[in-house]
Each structure stands twice: as structure tokens, then as C-alpha cells.
Amino acid sequence: MSADAETDTETLADAPSSPMRADARRNREQILRAAREVFADQGPDAPLDEIARRAGVGIATLYRRFPHRAELHRGVAIEVLTALDEAARRAAAEEGDPGLALRRFMHAALDLKIGSVMPALLGRFTVDEILAGVPGDAIAPIDAMLLRAQAQGLVRRDVVFGDITLMIIRLTRPLPGGGRFAPDDTLAHRQLDVYIDGLRPTGSPRPTTPLGGPAIDTEAFKRIRERVIDDAHTTHETHEAHDGPGPGADSDPA
Amino acid sequence: MSADAETDTETLADAPSSPMRADARRNREQILRAAREVFADQGPDAPLDEIARRAGVGIATLYRRFPHRAELHRGVAIEVLTALDEAARRAAAEEGDPGLALRRFMHAALDLKIGSVMPALLGRFTVDEILAGVPGDAIAPIDAMLLRAQAQGLVRRDVVFGDITLMIIRLTRPLPGGGRFAPDDTLAHRQLDVYIDGLRPTGSPRPTTPLGGPAIDTEAFKRIRERVIDDAHTTHETHEAHDGPGPGADSDPA
DNA sequence: GCTATGTGGAGAAATTTTCTCCACATAGCT
DNA sequence: AGCTATGTGGAGAAAATTTCTCCACATAGC
Numbered sequence: 001m002s003a004d005a006e007t008d009t010e011t012l013a014d015a016p017s018s019p020m021r022a023d024a025r026r027n028r029e030q031i032l033r034a035a036r037e038v039f040a041d042q043g044p045d046a047p048l049d050e051i052a053r054r055a056g057v058g059i060a061t062l063y064r065r066f067p068h069r070a071e072l073h074r075g076v077a078i079e080v081l082t083a084l085d086e087a088a089r090r091a092a093a094e095e096g097d098p099g100l101a102l103r104r105f106m107h108a109a110l111d112l113k114i115g116s117v118m119p120a121l122l123g124r125f126t127v128d129e130i131l132a133g134v135p136g137d138a139i140a141p142i143d144a145m146l147l148r149a150q151a152q153g154l155v156r157r158d159v160v161f162g163d164i165t166l167m168i169i170r171l172t173r174p175l176p177g178g179g180r181f182a183p184d185d186t187l188a189h190r191q192l193d194v195y196i197d198g199l200r201p202t203g204s205p206r207p208t209t210p211l212g213g214p215a216i217d218t219e220a221f222k223r224i225r226e227r228v229i230d231d232a233h234t235t236h237e238t239h240e241a242h243d244g245p246g247p248g249a250d251s252d253p254a
Numbered sequence: 255m256s257a258d259a260e261t262d263t264e265t266l267a268d269a270p271s272s273p274m275r276a277d278a279r280r281n282r283e284q285i286l287r288a289a290r291e292v293f294a295d296q297g298p299d300a301p302l303d304e305i306a307r308r309a310g311v312g313i314a315t316l317y318r319r320f321p322h323r324a325e326l327h328r329g330v331a332i333e334v335l336t337a338l339d340e341a342a343r344r345a346a347a348e349e350g351d352p353g354l355a356l357r358r359f360m361h362a363a364l365d366l367k368i369g370s371v372m373p374a375l376l377g378r379f380t381v382d383e384i385l386a387g388v389p390g391d392a393i394a395p396i397d398a399m400l401l402r403a404q405a406q407g408l409v410r411r412d413v414v415f416g417d418i419t420l421m422i423i424r425l426t427r428p429l430p431g432g433g434r435f436a437p438d439d440t441l442a443h444r445q446l447d448v449y450i451d452g453l454r455p456t457g458s459p460r461p462t463t464p465l466g467g468p469a470i471d472t473e474a475f476k477r478i479r480e481r482v483i484d485d486a487h488t489t490h491e492t493h494e495a496h497d498g499p500g501p502g503a504d505s506d507p508a
Numbered sequence: 509g510c511t512a513t514g515t516g517g518a519g520a521a522a523t524t525t526t527c528t529c530c531a532c533a534t535a536g537c538t
Numbered sequence: 539a540g541c542t543a544t545g546t547g548g549a550g551a552a553a554a555t556t557t558c559t560c561c562a563c564a565t566a567g568c
Contacts, residue, residue, distance in 0.1 A: 021566055024514060043430075047556060058516035063558060118430045143472050156462050159448075162470025166435060167445050173427060176297075176372045181420060191421050194413075195445075198452025198462075207456040208410050216416025218397050275535055278545060301525060312547035317527060 028065050030055040035076050040116030041174055044073060073117075078133040080117040084109060085134065088141035099154035099206070102145045103196050106168055110188055114165075115172025156201040167195055181224055182214035189213055282319050284309040289330050294370030295428055298327060327371075332387040334371045338363060339388065342395035353408035353460070356399045357450050360422055364446055365439075368419075369426030410455040421449055435478055436468035443467055 020028075034055035038046045048069065052062045066072040087108040095101035131137055139161070146164060149155040171188040175181060190213030197208050216224070274282075288309035292300045302323065306316040320326040341362040349355035385391055393415070400418060403409040425442040429435060444467030451462050470478070 019513090021513060023566070027514085048558090049556075052516095059558080060516060060560090061514080064514080067558095069557095115430050139472055139475065158462075158465045158469070160469045160471040161475055162435065162441075162468070163445070163448065163465075165475075166429065166441065166470065167448075170424060170427070170429060170445070173424070173430065175420065175424060176369050176427065181416070187416075187420065191417070191424070191449075194417060194421075194452040195449050196452065197454075198448040198450065200451075200462075202461040203457060203459065205457065208452075208454075211412045211417075214416070215412070215414045216420065217414040218393055221393065221415055221419075273544090275544060277535065281545085302527090303525075306547095313527080314529090314548075315546060318545080321527095323526095 024065075027055070027057050027061055031057060031062055031065060031072075032075050032079055035072050036080065036113065036116065039073075039076060040113045040172070048072075074130060074133070077117045077130050080112055080114060081130065081134045081137060083112055084114055085136040085138040085141070087112065088138045088145070089136075092141050092145050097154075098145055098148035098152060102149050102155070102164070103209075105142065105145065106164065106192060106196060107189060109165075109168045110171055110192055111185075113172045115169035118169055153201060154204070154206065155199050159199055163199070168192070171195075181216060186213040187216075190215075278319075281309070281311050281315055285311060285316055285319060285326075286329050286333055289326050290334065290367065290370060293327075293330060294367045294426070302326075328384060328387070331371045331384050334366055334368055335384065335388045335391065337366055338368055339390040339392040339395070341366065342392045342399070343390075346395050346399050351408075352399055352402035352406060356403050356409070356418070357463075359396065359399060360418065360446060360450060361443060363419075363422045364425055364442055367426045369423035372423055407455060408458070408460070409453050413453055417453070422446070425449075435470060440467040441470075444469075 031051065035051045038051045038054060042050070048062055049059055051072075052059045055062070062072075066075065088105050091101045091105035091108065092098075095104055142164060143161050146155065146159070146161065150157060150159070171192055175184055175187070181187060190211050193209045193211055193213075200206060214220075285305065289305045292305045292308060296304070302316055303313055305326075306313045309316070316326075320329065342359050345355045345359035345362065346352075349358055396418060397415050400409065400413070400415065404411060404413070425446055429438055429441070435441060444465050447463040447465055447467075454460060468474075
């Protein structure tokens with residue numbers, strides 16, 4: 001309740017001066033890690049129990065460390081944005097070719113699941129509040145890479161910042177159907193590679209990127225559909241609504 | 255797929271022989287339309303009130319027509335898959351160029367929000383149950399378009415069925431942050447155009463597609479971030495934890 | 509050892525969502 | 539126009555889910 005924005009050094013990413021016990025700190029990190037996963041999977045309103053469970057701590061521990069959901073959001077956002085900024089700078093610094101730098105960064109950002117933190121960010125905190133805990137917001141290095149790539153004719157001119165970032169955010173979200181189509185992460189990387197190829201200018205000499213990851217052809221697709229049915233039978237016991245063509249006595253407990 | 259469509263007349267998309275009153279039928283359609291929207295926005299577990307509200311009917315009417323959530327899922331799935339199949343056949347029939355046919359279909363499928371129905375499908379019904387109500391499952395016409403496009407050298411060889419469909423499914427999902435970045439639909443179409451360009455083979459003579467839709471450059475992005483804050487203050491009254499300090503502390507990282 | 513700090517989990521409280529009931533409305537027929 | 543089978547809305551009880559507190563117990567660190 002009481003204002004505790006930036007005067008409060010405690011809830012920041014890693015309070016170095018904290019008199020926090022070692023095990024407590026470890027737990028805090030576990031919670032943030034779990035929160036990131038769960039928010040990515042289920043969105044920012046995911047039940048907190050789930051997060052505590054995945055972190056291997058009791059619910060009370062979570063509440064002690066992050067009294068309000070918003071603080072958990074903030075913690076995750078800071079962590080991810082920090083990593084994102086670093087990934088961008090690293091890619092730019094270590095890859096000579098700005099096209100490759102951009103590609104490398106985009107794949108790294110995908111792995112960071114940045115999309116998972118955006119919902120937590122948006123509409124809950126002021127940007128300033130988040131950024132207060134983050135060294136840099138990654139915008140500058142990303143845009144620099146893009147401009148360099150365009151200057152060298154590696155990326156078409158009509159592409160802008162949002163075309164890089166917003167697609168990554170999208171690819172970060174789980175596919176409907178709970179990753180049944182493919183290991184999900186792998187699939188997103190494959191799709192990203194196609195997308196990145198789409199950023200090249202007309203007649204670019206650079207060859208298309210060989211596509212890794214799961215190639216789901218019609219056969220695979222049909223097979224998956226069937227596997228889905230199996231899953232439905234086994235995992236969800238939510239079922240007896242089966243094959244009742246008549247609207248009759250089926251009851252769906254769910 | 256094997257089960258024929260016509261045996262089960264009652265719960266089908268539009269039972270023609272039904273003794274249903276005209277207004278009831280109209281309401282049923284409103285409900286399905288609303289359900290499609292809401293499922294697309296909020297996922298398959300969205301509250302049913304919301305659907306009833308958007309359909310402009312009472313909750314009782316919804317329950318009367320679709321006693322279980324699963325039946326609503328099925329109804330929506332049938333509707334969308336039917337439209338999808340038709341869109342695929344139309345695109346293939348009306349566009350001479352298989353590349354254009356594919357593009358047209360993909361944009362049409364995006365508008366249908368097919369991703370919104372997949373979660374409803376997966377793990378709740380057997381495929382047969384759904385397909386029993388659908389004239390065709392769209393797989394064949396889509397794959398035919400793809401193969402023709404590849405035969406003419408318009409699409410790279412390593413692209414498969416899933417690369418067409420699963421990306422559309424993804425683009426169908428709402429962007430985190432509730433479409434604050436852009437009208438959302440428009441943005442998805444822009445992203446789809448880039449992706450489609452990425453499907454071209456190396457050195458394709460075909461020019462890149464001019465990008466319509468919202469071009470979010472860094473300036474726009476930052477402006478959006480600010481607008482988001484405003485929204486947060488005005489729309490969400492959820493801010494008990496609003497520790498918004500002063501407006502200060504602008505650490506501009508760029 | 510001693511104790512400040514940290515922990516888990518039960519369960520009460522709050523919130524959200526489901527689903528029924530019934531008095532009232534009207535489409536469709538004659 | 540009048541009749542009635544069919545259809546409707548919404549209140550609110552019931553169920554499910556989620557939040558959040560309390561306190562007896564554990565252990566890191568001195």
C-alpha cells in the first residue's frame with residue numbers, strides 16, 4: 001500500500017546490500033524463474049500457487065517476498081529486460097555482419113520469451129518504474145542493428161523497429177493446443193527463420209535460411225490430430241461427451 | 255473425416271429442417287458469432303456471461319442452446335472450419351497464380367481467426383466429431399495450393415503444410431498487451447506479408463510485398479508505451495499497489 | 509547452541525464462474 | 539385479433555477457484 005517505488009531498494013533485481021539469508025535469496029530466484037515460466041505459459045493472471053509449486057516453495061514464501069502480484073510482475077520484467085538488453089548488445093558487438101547480428105539477437109530474444117513479460121508490463125506499471133531497475137531498455141541497440149543492416153542492403157527499407165520486436169513477442173506466446181504440434185520452442189524458431197528471410201530485400205543474393213525444427217507436413221498434421229485425441233482420452237478424464245450424436249444425456253463435468 | 259456429414263441433423267451448424275423459431279435461430283447465430291470473438295480474445299475458457307453479453311442475449315438463452323461449454327466449442331469449430339475450407343477452395347479457384355492464391359488464402363484464414371478455434375478443438379473433441387459437421391477439412395486444398403506454388407518455383411522447397419497453417423494460427427492470437435500496439439488485426443496482416451515473402455526461394459524475382467498496416471518505429475513504440483501508462487491509470491482501477499511515485503526518474507537508456 | 513530470519517501449508521475469506529428457475533414476452537398460426 | 543408453444547432475461551443459489559493470513563516449526567549464521 002505504502003509507496004515503495006524506487007526508494008525501496010529491496011525489491012529490486014538483486015539487492016546487493018541485503019541482509020538476506022542465503023537460502024532466502026535462492027528461493028527468491030527460484031520464484032522469479034518459475035514466475036517467468038508460468039507467466040509465459042498462462043499469462044499474467046496465472047494462479048500464484050502454481051508459481052510457488054513450480055518454484056518448489058510454499059505459497060507463504062512467495063507472498064513474503066512479493067506481497068502483491070504486481071511486484072512479481074515487476075521482478076520478472078526487470079530480469080527479462082535486463083537480459084534482453086544484454087543480448088542485443090552482445091549480438092551487435094560479437095557479430096560483424098549486422099544481418100547475422102540481427103538474426104542472432106532475434107533468436108536469443110525468442111528464447112528469453114519476452115512476450116511473456118509484456119503483458120505483465122503493460123498497464124500495470126509505469127515504464128519508469130520498470131526501467132528504474134534495468135540498465136538499458138534494449139531499444140537503442142536493436143534499432144542500431146536494424147539500421148546498419150538496412151544500410152548494407154541486407155534488410156528491406158520499409159521494415160521498422162516494430163517489425164523486429166513485435167514478431168518476436170508474438171512468437172514467444174504458446175501456440176494454442178498447448179505445444180502439441182511440436183516442441184513449440186523449436187517450431188517458433190523455424191517460423192522465425194522464415195520471417196527473417198522475409199525481411200530481405202527483393203532479389204537479395206543471400207540464400208534462404210535452411211529450415212530446422214519440426215517440418216509438419218500434412219501427414220504429420222493428421223497424425224498429430226490423432227495424437228491429440230489420445231491425449232484427450234488419457235489426460236483429461238473430462239470425457240464422456242464422446243460420440244454422442246444425439247444431444248441426449250451427455251454430461252460434461254468440466 | 256470418414257464419417258459422413260449428414261446423419262446428425264440436429265446439432266449441426268444450421269439445421270435446416272428445424273422447427274426453431276426465427277428469433278431463436280437469430281439468437282443462436284449471434285451467440286456463435288460472439289463466442290468466436292470471445293474465444294479468440296480470451297481463450298476457450300472465457301466466461302460464458304461475457305459471450306452472452308456480447309451476443310446481446312441472456313445467459314439462460316446461451317445455456318438453453320448450448321447446455322455445455324463443449325457444445326459451444328463444437329459449434330464455433332464447425333463454423334470456422336467450414337469457412338476455412340471454403341476460403342481455400344475459393345482462393346485456389348479464383349486466382350490463377352498459385353502464389354497469389356496462397357497469399358490470398360492466408361490472409362483470409364487470418365481474418366477467420368482460425369487460431370481461436372484450435373484450442374477449443376484440441377483435446378476436447380475427437381476430430382471425427384468436429385468433422386462430422388464440416389463439408390471438408392481444408393487440408394487438401396491448402397496443400398494443393400502449396401504444391402502448385404512450389405512446382406512453379408514460387409515457394410521454396412523446404413516449406414511444408416505446417417509452415418503455412420501454424421503461422422496463421424499464431425498470427426490469429428491476440429498480441430499481449432491487448433492490441434495496444436496497433437489495431438492488432440492490421441498488424442498481423444503486415445507481419446503475415448513479411449512471412450509470406452520469407453517463403454520465396456532464394457533470389458526470387460518476385461518483389462517483396464509492400465508493407466501496409468502499422469509501421470511501429472522506435473518513436474511510435476515509445477509513444478505507445480506512454481499511452482499504455484495512461485490507459486493503466488484510467489481503465490484499470492486495479493491499482494491498489496499503485497506506488498507510482500513522482501513522475502520523475504526518467505532514466506532514458508537510449 | 510542460540511536466535512533472528514525464513515519456511516510450509518492449512519484453511520478462512522474473497523472473488524469468479526456456473527447454471528437453474530420462473531415470471532414474462534412474442535412468433536407463428538388460425 | 540387471439541391463442542399458445544416456444545423462447546427470453548436476469549436474479550441469485552451453488553460450485554469452483556484464487557487470494558492471503560496465521561502460526562508452529564526449521565535452519566543459517568554467528
